[in-house]
Amino acid sequence: MNHSSSMADLSATLAPESLRQRLAALPRDARDTLFLLAVIAWVLLPQASHTPWWTSAFAASLLLWRGQLAWKAAPLPGRMVLAGLLLVAVAATWATHRTLVGRDAGVTLVVLLLALKTLELRARRDAMVVFFLGFFALLSNFFHSQSPLMALAMIAGLVGLLTALVNAHMTAGKPPLLQALRTAALLTLCGAPVMLALFMFFPRMAPLWGVASADLAGRSGLSENMRVGEVASLALDDSVALRLRFLTPGGTAPPAAALYFRGPVLAHFDGRNWSAWQADPAASALEMPQLRVSGEPLRYEMLIEPSKRRWLTLLDAARDAPQLPEGASVGRARMGGELQWITQRPITDVLRVHAQSHTQFQYGPREATPELQRYLQLPPEGSPGGNPRTRALGQQLLASMAGPRYTPALVQKALERLRSGGYVYTLEPGVVDALHTADDFWFDSKQGFCEHIASAFAVLMRSMGVPARIVTGYQGGERNAVDGYWTVRNSDAHAWAEVWVAGQGWTRVDPTAAVSPARVGQFQRLQAPRGALASAMGNLVDTGTLQALRAFWEAANHRWNQWVINYTQSRQLHLLQGLGLQSPDWTDLLRLLGASLGTLALLWLLWARMTRPRPDAWSQLLGEARARLQRSGIAAGPATSARAMALQVQARWQTTHEPWARAMGQWLLDMEKLRYAPRPQPDCVAELASLRRRWRQLRALPWPPATQACADKPDVNPPAAAGLHSSATS
Template sequence: MTLRQTLTSLPRDARDTLFLLFVIVWVIAPQVPNLPVWTTVLAGGLLLWRGWLAIKGKALPGRWTVAALLALAVVGTLLTHRTILGRDAGVTLIVLLLVLKMLELRARRDAMVVFFLGFFTMLSNFFFSQSLPTAAAMLVALLGLLMALVNAHMPVGRPALAQTFRIAGTMALLGAPIMVALFMLFPRMAPLWGMPSENLTGRSGLSGTMKIGDMAEIALDERVAIRLRFEGSVDDVPPQAMLYFRGPVLTGFDGRQWNAEPFREDSAWAARVALPANLQTSGRAVRYEVTLEPQRQPWLMVLEATPEAPSLPNMQAYMTQDLQWLTTRPITEVLRYQAVSYPEFRHGPQQSVRPLRVHTELPPGFNPRTLELATQMRADPVLSGGGTQALVTAALQRLRTGGYSYSLDPGVFGEHTADEFWFDRKEGFCEHIASAFVILMRAMDVPARIVTGYQGGERNPVDGYWTVRNADAHAWAEVWMEGRGWVRVDPTGAVSPGRIGQFQRLRAPQGAFAAAMGTIGMTQSLRAVWEAVNNSWNQWVLNYTQSRQMDLLKALGFESPSWQDLTTVLGYLIISAAVVAGAWGLWERSQHDPWLRLLARTRQRLARAGLALPDNLPPRAMAERVQAQFGTPAAAVAEWLLRLERLRYAPDPGAELGTLRSEFRSLPWPKPAPH
């Protein structure tokens, strides 16, 4: 017997239970990465047990068994999360409650509880992800729960799944306009849904530290970090070689790791970052809009250099003297903001000051051969006479002509990372190159530091947005020069000019599956389409903010929209929807089985003549009663009733029904008996 035959042979209750179990598994599945392992195992085991009971027709467990399992769920939640409140503990508990309720699904009342728990569990998926795939999966879950709800209200017979799907789909479509209206106009103080993540570990590849060798791993991460939309034409977009997105600036070095100033949310820190950066801009301004993916860090990614704070919703931003923009709290959701940057700029002190000495410090006992190289270069009268610019040029020339290469996998470096790069391996990723360059500069008593961020980007031909990925994470150097301040120097460009000028990123070797699928161009085209669709979701759904609501009201004709105007428009829409629904109900009522309506009118007409008939009496029996009470004068009415009964079973009753309806008005109806 096939699986389909087995399912078809099951009783109606067992079939509906299995369908509901499948829907619950679909609802819970996206939560598995967020649930404790024991929760997933327990929930899966209980659902399998419930399915086995339904197939075998066994009795459900007793009340004490369910109570013991409930106690186990509560104790396990408390031991895991130390509470039953909060997002993670609440989701764990609601999943277990939904599963346990299936073990006492005996009546329609229990089914209603399961449905409500299922809808709530479905919404809890958005606490962890608001992505388009999650929304699509939950739309399927919504239809599944609605189908199960429809089945619960159709206890008779064995309705086909296609029939319940049509009814559930109709319900969802009828509710869609109300959902859209509430989404567009309901006053919002936050994004569409979700809760800030309680885990503040960085999602993006960047961090406040850089350990030599770690950034090469980021090159394998193709997730989107930033999306940009530049104002103006394509000609107004800066060349890729100028697209530097500034992140953490690293100043401290312990021999293996570079460190930045940690983020602190106190008044002293706020006062420090508010110090002027002595930023001077020139040239043409670049205006653009950024959609920043959640990175759970307080860093705002903007192009170098941005003198004015980007416009942020419900958040403030500060710029440090290192020219990095920070927000007052970590970014835990998709954030959109506008910024104005100037690719041509100068910043930092123009004359030597004492704090610059921090940027020449090196830990003792590390990289002795690099220190010796620095001494030799300093001793060269030509280089020493040319100042800092000559030393920088000499170091870059060494990178260009010394046989150095740009590599995604240069191997694990030892204790003296700069020595190994300059003299042994002669290959490395961007952080190896930038670190070795800055160490050499500092060894020559030149203030230097490392800047991390993103470099480059690629334009999506589908929607015109520029996409910057985690794989575009980059590290470059800044060198201080007398009279110029901090000057960007990207030593990676000296080793691999294509990485900066032509945006030739290193990629992991193509696997056998990718090779079998065809050219890289086809894969990139498919990815471009998907990312354009996903970007539209981010722009129009996740980032539908208060300002966009007000823009909508302006488009509707409100000059200075307010929350009162928003409420007024929403109220009018609700009233209009109620009127339309009422009109629809009246129309539907008029269309409800015209044969039955005509029979009911006949019954009412005979009742006025003194012949009261039961509602369940068919037309043939009604004709017999008419003949018996009114005799020959009512023969035409009796014959008309017989024709009405025959019409009920006719293959095409439409035209004949209209004829009978017309004859109804001219029939010789019996008169009421005189009193």
């Protein structure tokens, strides 16, 4: 029986209604502290995925500790405890980052210092420090993400911090948080036009931050090196790599087999790792004019997502330099010796590119040159990575050729083996333990994703004396039906081969298409296994709806990147040109900004004057009478009631102007009666109209002049009287 009673009491204590009652009964300091801690936790939550794990754990522990102290009204820790925690935070930051300066170490310190400062909330000065640290921590979230979701989350955090700031200045009583929230929301709305004007017209500088790069090992995407056989499974990364819109009539795209976006070219092979040759500026300059194009070019606009790389993955092949935004942080773009366009500095922000490419082209020397010998390089026979069985296979294919050993025929021999040899395109080939990765693919596992297939094919071509190399980039994409842009994802990352053909130059060969034609020709991708959450969502919502929602979200995110993130100085100047300015510069931006802010200030002044509190009709009527009586010598300040003025009138003019004094005194008493006697609203309106008519009649009568005694009597409240007169006449 007692056990049941205790359980019932515990349930009642944990009930939501009991929790609300407990929160309502908390002192104001405790309630305000808990609200501020909740806002700080919201602001710091996005940092959990970007700061070291111990940082989030340490900050969460401090906030929970501070919340417990506020809930129980316990004393705050002493200075020695705080000093020890500060030393631990600084030492841990140093141990993790090996520095206390820089972006990552700085953000870690800001998170820890903000959480530590909450343990020192003893005075308003401490609260101000917490508020400003909170605003700084809020801004630091944009170091890692500038997405629309992050912007919405930080707007909510901004309103929360402003609510706490407004609440801290409400010193009397226990005002509801909803009142402070309304004030904070109004302040945010009032500041929105200023924010918009600053965003539109403040001269743009180079980006203050970039997006942190992610480790692409074990995930789809581009890399400077391609290590074959060391990744057991490939996790498809569906994040967007680039978006593009074709500027041809109707925005039509080229055929599926032509959508190759060129990235790094890998030519050096050490048995397992493919990498690029060291750039030779002289050789690059000689190779650049060897691009031969035909047909009309495809013009397109591309938005490349931040990658912290210098590659411009343009549609293969771009002859002319792409147009980059004026003042872009990446600097200029130049073509390397292998049709690859690169920028001076890494891409750390969404980059808009206008380019044109020719899908029909020939590239490279038509006749054999000594430079081609390096594209025959293989590890020595008998060494790790020598792939002896692949070399033997190449000799067999050469021996099987009845006629001349033309390169196209050798390529077809290798592709025919891929088509008919039982080879499989898979995302889970397993780790290749063998030293000879090409041998493992051709003879043992017979499975892999595009890098296995391209690597084995290139090794086979080189073993037959055909210069070959690997090109990495993206292949395919999907059209967003909402905004018409083509979306290329990191899951579209691809590797193919190029072989040198006499009389033509370098020719693209995609051996993956021989194993899995749908991978290239029909934009079909292997699907990684879905997690529990994705499976549950798939059971609740059909696939078509999910794809439509994703298309809508990506279109909205593209607009955000286009109009907000990628709003550069060149776009500002284009805006001024659209407003009619010829050859605008940053000084025109400042002038327009000043004019915008001045106009906003004037509009706010007019709005404040129009919305200022005005006295009601009864107060206006009594104020008019008060001002007239003051001129006649009655000491009537703003706090003088109607009855007090009636008594003064009766005392001063009862004997000399008895009828007028009696009428005036009665009118004042009726005014008081109307104000304080309860009655229906229609009666009040009618009586006020009657009193207004009586006042006009009294004002028309001859008023008694101020007596000598009244004139000599000092004014008991001249400033108030003068102020009242000014208010009434205005």
